Amino acid sequence: MSLKILFSARPGLWDAYETPLRAALDEVGIVAEVGPDLGPPEAVDYIVYAPNPDLRDFAPYTRLKAVLSLWAGVETIAGNETLIAPLTRMADPGLKEGMTEWVTGHVLYHHLNIGHALARQSGTWEPYVPPLARDRRVAVLGLGELGGAVARALANLGFEVRGWSRRPREIEGVRCVSGPDGLTEALSGAHFVVCLLPGTPMTENIVDAAALRSTATGAVLINPGRGTLINDDALIEALDTGQLGHAVLDVFRKEPLPASHRFWAHPGITVTPHVASETRPTSAARFIAENIRRSEDGADLLARVDRASGY
Amino acid sequence: MSLKILFSARPGLWDAYETPLRAALDEVGIVAEVGPDLGPPEAVDYIVYAPNPDLRDFAPYTRLKAVLSLWAGVETIAGNETLIAPLTRMADPGLKEGMTEWVTGHVLYHHLNIGHALARQSGTWEPYVPPLARDRRVAVLGLGELGGAVARALANLGFEVRGWSRRPREIEGVRCVSGPDGLTEALSGAHFVVCLLPGTPMTENIVDAAALRSTATGAVLINPGRGTLINDDALIEALDTGQLGHAVLDVFRKEPLPASHRFWAHPGITVTPHVASETRPTSAARFIAENIRRSEDGADLLARVDRASGY
Numbered sequence: 310m311s312l313k314i315l316f317s318a319r320p321g322l323w324d325a326y327e328t329p330l331r332a333a334l335d336e337v338g339i340v341a342e343v344g345p346d347l348g349p350p351e352a353v354d355y356i357v358y359a360p361n362p363d364l365r366d367f368a369p370y371t372r373l374k375a376v377l378s379l380w381a382g383v384e385t386i387a388g389n390e391t392l393i394a395p396l397t398r399m400a401d402p403g404l405k406e407g408m409t410e411w412v413t414g415h416v417l418y419h420h421l422n423i424g425h426a427l428a429r430q431s432g433t434w435e436p437y438v439p440p441l442a443r444d445r446r447v448a449v450l451g452l453g454e455l456g457g458a459v460a461r462a463l464a465n466l467g468f469e470v471r472g473w474s475r476r477p478r479e480i481e482g483v484r485c486v487s488g489p490d491g492l493t494e495a496l497s498g499a500h501f502v503v504c505l506l507p508g509t510p511m512t513e514n515i516v517d518a519a520a521l522r523s524t525a526t527g528a529v530l531i532n533p534g535r536g537t538l539i540n541d542d543a544l545i546e547a548l549d550t551g552q553l554g555h556a557v558l559d560v561f562r563k564e565p566l567p568a569s570h571r572f573w574a575h576p577g578i579t580v581t582p583h584v585a586s587e588t589r590p591t592s593a594a595r596f597i598a599e600n601i602r603r604s605e606d607g608a609d610l611l612a613r614v615d616r617a618s619g620y
Numbered sequence: 621m622s623l624k625i626l627f628s629a630r631p632g633l634w635d636a637y638e639t640p641l642r643a644a645l646d647e648v649g650i651v652a653e654v655g656p657d658l659g660p661p662e663a664v665d666y667i668v669y670a671p672n673p674d675l676r677d678f679a680p681y682t683r684l685k686a687v688l689s690l691w692a693g694v695e696t697i698a699g700n701e702t703l704i705a706p707l708t709r710m711a712d713p714g715l716k717e718g719m720t721e722w723v724t725g726h727v728l729y730h731h732l733n734i735g736h737a738l739a740r741q742s743g744t745w746e747p748y749v750p751p752l753a754r755d756r757r758v759a760v761l762g763l764g765e766l767g768g769a770v771a772r773a774l775a776n777l778g779f780e781v782r783g784w785s786r787r788p789r790e791i792e793g794v795r796c797v798s799g800p801d802g803l804t805e806a807l808s809g810a811h812f813v814v815c816l817l818p819g820t821p822m823t824e825n826i827v828d829a830a831a832l833r834s835t836a837t838g839a840v841l842i843n844p845g846r847g848t849l850i851n852d853d854a855l856i857e858a859l860d861t862g863q864l865g866h867a868v869l870d871v872f873r874k875e876p877l878p879a880s881h882r883f884w885a886h887p888g889i890t891v892t893p894h895v896a897s898e899t900r901p902t903s904a905a906r907f908i909a910e911n912i913r914r915s916e917d918g919a920d921l922l923a924r925v926d927r928a929s930g931y
Contacts, residue, residue, distance in 0.1 A: 417724060423725060426891075427890060430885075432878075434876035439721075467717050584748060
């Protein structure tokens, strides 16, 4: 019997996903009608979902077996009380790889002071030798799929990595801490702080003035997680006093970041336009198809959201 | 009995090495008189060596047990026929780590197009999502201590790495090739070319016009190895036609690179002042001390130079 899989996202995204999603479903042997318009809600089996203001009420989808988010962050939907069916986050390997590459690249850019070299192209031979990674401490806040992968990659490169998460975790080569005291310990003396926590009420403004006082002087803050994790005023103040040396921000409370926003003009801030964890359609479609196959086979879903904690 | 260890290098280097070298010898239990002036050559047991125009004739050092180079590259001394004692290269872990960090940082800078992001800080939200590392090919020329470590690190990050060396090698996760045909295979379709070959007559100008035609269009050349590896005219031509997208050069035929040299002004070239493989005195001193201990115990020396091949 053919399934009905609704693709619910902002206009335009379907164009990017139609071919890879059909191919991925085909690969795992799922026969389905799939697209953005499938007729009556009560006939829909699955919803492939990206934040979409037009879909707020899931109650009419009476036979819904699961909602499969195209995004790793699910805060726009996790608290929706009309949604009873299981919800899964995006956790395709491409997402993890892209995030790891983006964070590692920006950490090394500042670690090696590449900007200094780029500004010295007028014939001045002035060797600057940075300390080794093993003499630099990195705090990774959030040790889920993305944070865990980033922490491992930076530890592999030799950095002294401390990871913090709400619930205790274990990652080889990484000193993992949890709870409120653990946060101060993770940040203490850190030369780099990487924010990869989910956006929940508990994590809002977790990087505040007190947190920023714990790092090494001149630390570099890297936020590819959620804009809400950071207290914006505390960030600007820490940059202006020199407590922070630089901030690389990929996510914001409002996106696109308005052209008039003070972050753009601040010399201590690099803005990137939410590209660190961009989902690549080919690998994301494979992940979605695999989860639908699992659901049909009665197997556990990958990256299922714990609705109580919101991620 | 106390050994005599001559420190032979350009003036100034002894200041950086005296404390770490004495400490490292002490750690391995070697009692020695060590310094830049030790009296008659025939009493010297070991020479710690960095390129030094004042020491050309090793014949008077009749009881010499080994020469321990502070540099990874030994081409200024390997062919010296007055030197009969064993010669070792510098191969301390700090050197390998520093090189790996430097190459990885510069590869990721271009892979992620960080320069593009840095130039877009005036309020323009224009997402640019690079391909994943797994969709980019890197050719590492030279698979010794440094090249091998770099190849492994880039493969760990997901890049498709091909390594080339004169003698066949095996590195997990890296497709290793050797010989003249292997060179074309390694370079074929490469988006990044990392040069870490030793400077020998065989490797001079190995990156020539033909080699540069094999890479992917717009490839990035990264040379932290030796200035002689690259044909300078072929490099400039490949950059000017767009066959190469960029070159990051850390080593040159003449150093410091003269302020008037065309490399400084070329928009497609980033010059760094020979910092990629800077030896850090603390870890280098430990390596030297360990080799002296091995020699005294009759054990095999680490990183002993094969005088016939010159590295």
